[in-house]
Amino acid sequence: TAGQCRRLIRQRKREWNVFKKIDPPDIVYENGEKYFEPLAKGSVFTGDPLTFGRVAGRARIIKCFKDSSHLRHGEIMVTHHTDPGWTPLFNVASGVIIEVGGLACHAATVARELGVPAVVLRGATKLIRDGQMVELDADIGTVRIKVNSTKKEEKEKAELKNLTLT
Helix, strand or coil, rough: HHHHHHHHHHHHHHHHHHHHCCCCCCCCCCCCCEECCCCCCCCCCCCCCCCCEEEEHHHHHHEHHHHHHCCCCEEEEEECCCHHHHHHHHHHCCCCEEECCCCCCCHHHHHHHHHCCEECCCCHHHHHCCCCCCCECCCEEEEEEEECCCCEEEEHHHHHHHHHHH
C-alpha cells in the first residue's frame, strides 16, 4: 500500500544517513577482519601522480556533487573520487586531489586531457582543511599544506602589498 511504501522510504532514508557517516576500512579480509591504515601526519604528503604539472591554490573539499557549487575558479578540488558527472568541474579547478583511483580512473583521464595537475592522496579530505592553501606537485605526487595558510596569511600579504605601494 502507499502507506507501507512511505514508511519504507523513510526507513531507507534514515539508514542512508547512517551509512553516509561510516568510514569504510581500507581492507576487509576474507575472515571479516578490517584494516584501517593510519593517516600520515605533517604538512607534506606523498601520493600517486595521475598527471603532470604543479599548482598552488586554495583547497576546496567537495564531499559530494551537490557541494560542487562551492568550488571557485582556480581552487584545488579535493574529493573522494569523481565520475563523468563531475567533468565540468575540471574546467573550474586548477588542480585535483582524489582519495581513490589510479592512472585509468575517471579523474586521471579527464585531468590528463585538460592538462590539470592531479594526484591520488589517501585520506585527503581528512588531511586537508577546506580553504587551506596547498601546493600540488603532480610531477612527483606531493601535496604540501602551507602552514597557517588561512585568512591570517592573506591579511599579511595585503599589509605587505600596502607597504610596497607607499
